Amino acid sequence: MIVRNVSESKTSGDSLLVFHQGGVLSPLLFSIFINTMTDLLSLPYHLYADDFQIYVSALVSDIPEAVNRLNADLSAICDWSRSHGLLVNASKSQSIILGNSRQIAEVNFSGIPQVTFDGSLLPYSKTVKNLGILMDSSLSWRPQVAHVSQKVLGAFGSLKR
Numbered sequence: 001m002i003v004r005n006v007s008e009s010k011t012s013g014d015s016l017l018v019f020h021q022g023g024v025l026s027p028l029l030f031s032i033f034i035n036t037m038t039d040l041l042s043l044p045y046h047l048y049a050d051d052f053q054i055y056v057s058a059l060v061s062d063i064p065e066a067v068n069r070l071n072a073d074l075s076a077i078c079d080w081s082r083s084h085g086l087l088v089n090a091s092k093s094q095s096i097i098l099g100n101s102r103q104i105a106e107v108n109f110s111g112i113p114q115v116t117f118d119g120s121l122l123p124y125s126k127t128v129k130n131l132g133i134l135m136d137s138s139l140s141w142r143p144q145v146a147h148v149s150q151k152v153l154g155a156f157g158s159l160k161r
Helices: 026-034 060-083 101-106 142-160
Strands: 002-004 016-018 045-048 051-054 127-130 133-136
Touching: 051 060, 133 142
Parallel strands: none
Antiparallel strands: 002 016, 045 051, 127 133
């Protein structure tokens, strides 16, 4: 994460405050820095060290309105980030619709708005990694079990050599 001092003019040069990923104090500094941003949000969220998640619950029929509410909060985050000199990498962000398999089958993905951040589309993923655990849209354990099984088989293969 890079924070630019937006109060200085370009002629005086940008001063940077850098929180290095993996640094001992980085999660604490990030939490302190980002604390005021959460006051702008209307939706529930989770903060984990240097990770931020925002979510909304809705019936399948209400998904378009829920996405609009999500986009409004993402727009507020974008504005806050710019005003505080925070560079957010939208390409590392993902969106997913979660529900049971029947509910997911009812979702008309072509009929709902796209999730966007700073002009970048955050396409709906079928599988995301959340705190090291692979989750699919129906909250089954299949992707995680397949991933762990593949790692175990690879480890067994290394032991055979």
